[in-house]
Amino acid sequence: MKALEARVGVRLLARTTRSVAPTEAGERLLATISPRFEEIEQALAVLGELRDKPAGTIRITAGEHAARAVLQPGLARLLPAYPEIRVEVIVDYGLVDIVAEGFDAGVRLGEQVAKDMIALRIGPDMRMAVVGSPAYFDNRPMPRTPQDLTEHNCINMRMPTYGGLYVWEFEKDGRELRVRVDGQLVFNTLRQRLDSARQGLGLAYLPEDVATPCIRSAELVRVLEDWCAPFSGYHLYYPSRRHSSPAFSLMVETLRYKGA
Known part of the structure; x- marks a missing residue:
């Protein structure tokens, strides 16, 4: 406060050994900036709500068949109820480094998932x-x-x-x-x-x-x-250190394979 007083060249607080009270200039400043504090508090409250609200963009890499057979039906169940969630699906047959390429998750057959990733089964066995x-x-x-x-x-x-x-x-x-x-x-x-x-x-x-x-x-x-024997189907995989947002957690639960 002393730094602010020095900057404006006006005393804002009257100080005694027993109390501190705003001066006339301090009262005028307080009346001017009080509404701004209320706006800041409201903005912070909105951000707090967004923290727990499913929203944001999720980027996924998947092969053509996985995108059509597993992701598309799951996203059709999820997205209509959550308009603030956006999902970008990039079709690629390569074994992409999802961390280096900026993806939140990938979809591949279980046997193709790297051991340092969390793998979640999202489809039945395949033939x-x-x-x-x-x-x-x-x-x-x-x-x-x-x-x-x-x-x-x-x-x-x-x-x-x-x-x-x-x-x-x-x-x-x-x-x-x-x-x-x-x-x-x-x-x-x-x-x-x-x-x-x-x-x-x-x-x-x-x-x-x-x-x-x-x-x-x-x-x-x-x-x-x-x-042509059955083999392990598609899995969603993502880094174990990934911070799980509400939108990502909701998508994971939607895609999770629940069995026949």
């Missing part, structure tokens, strides 16, 4: 399906084992993280096989692989839920089903 069109099989025998795929025109997927082609994985009776297939087409999107298989351009290795509608409609024929 893959090897499919081709009836026209494709008109002049070709159906593969009976995964090794037979080396004699077929297979539609590949390029993996950005390692720069190579995705290796098709199979399991039967505890025996695991990884087959490097070859073919005329390579894509980095799910839809292109599905459409190319429907057009008879080769065999595709797709998530079962994506292929099932076309199998039921007889657009695609499934092969090697007994070699």
